[in-house]
Amino acid sequence: xxxxxxxxxxxxxLTDLAVVLWVYAWIRAGFWVNDMVEKLGVPxxxxxxxxxxxxxxxxxxxxxxxxxxxxxxxxxxPFTSAAGAAxxxxxxxxxxxxxxxxxxxxxxxxxVALPLALVLLLWLPRRLRWMRRAGVAAVVRQxxxxxxxxALRALAGRPLNELxxxxxxxxxxxxxxxxxxxxxxxxxxxxxxxxxPAKAR
Numbered sequence: 001x002x003x004x005x006x007x008x009x010x011x012x013x014l015t016d017l018a019v020v021l022w023v024y025a026w027i028r029a030g031f032w033v034n035d036m037v038e039k040l041g042v043p044x045x046x047x048x049x050x051x052x053x054x055x056x057x058x059x060x061x062x063x064x065x066x067x068x069x070x071x072x073x074x075x076x077x078p079f080t081s082a083a084g085a086a087x088x089x090x091x092x093x094x095x096x097x098x099x100x101x102x103x104x105x106x107x108x109x110x111x112v113a114l115p116l117a118l119v120l121l122l123w124l125p126r127r128l129r130w131m132r133r134a135g136v137a138a139v140v141r142q143x144x145x146x147x148x149x150x151a152l153r154a155l156a157g158r159p160l161n162e163l164x165x166x167x168x169x170x171x172x173x174x175x176x177x178x179x180x181x182x183x184x185x186x187x188x189x190x191x192x193x194x195x196x197p198a199k200a201r
Contacts, residue, residue, distance in 0.1 A: 023115060044097040051091070051093055052087075054086035146186075151182045166188065
């Protein structure tokens with residue numbers, strides 16, 4: 001209820017700040033989810049490192065054994081096979097890291113996508129509509145008949161309780177061309193758009 005008594009410009013500023021903070025919080029949440037999911041790739045990293053190390057060691061041993069006269073080639077075969085298996089293990093670890101990395105990015109984007117979609121589809125159009133209305137009103141109030149147009153807009157669009165607060169005969173006064181009534185109605189419309197009513201004069 002108290003927020004309804006705040007000037008429109010202040011309410012708009014507070015809403016903008018709330019939206020920015022809300023989007024920032026969701027972006028931070030997306031980064032956090034990304035970091036958490038990427039930790040699932042640590043076993044794959046260790047698997048890749050271990051497989052690469054084992055394959056390298058077995059390859060070195062196979063090379064040394066291969067230098068044994070007569071039986072070197074036969075002794076090398078098991079080490080070569082084991083080194084190949086270790087390389088496959090390292091490749092599996094690398095693939096696991098790649099999958100986890102893609103999953104981390106996808107999860108982070110999913111976390112951020114919905115809040116951003118709400119901002120783009122719900123808040124931003126209303127914000128742009130308000131900016132357009134305020135811009136038009138700022139131009140209209142500088143024109144000779146600007147106050148009359150703003151007063152008419154207020155009569156057509158403002159809630160009855162706001163109009164009644166200006167006086168029981170505000171509509172009749174406007175029809176009679178009463179300058180004070182026109183000014184009060186124009187000021188009411190300008191305040192709703194967050195503009196300074198004093199500049200309408």
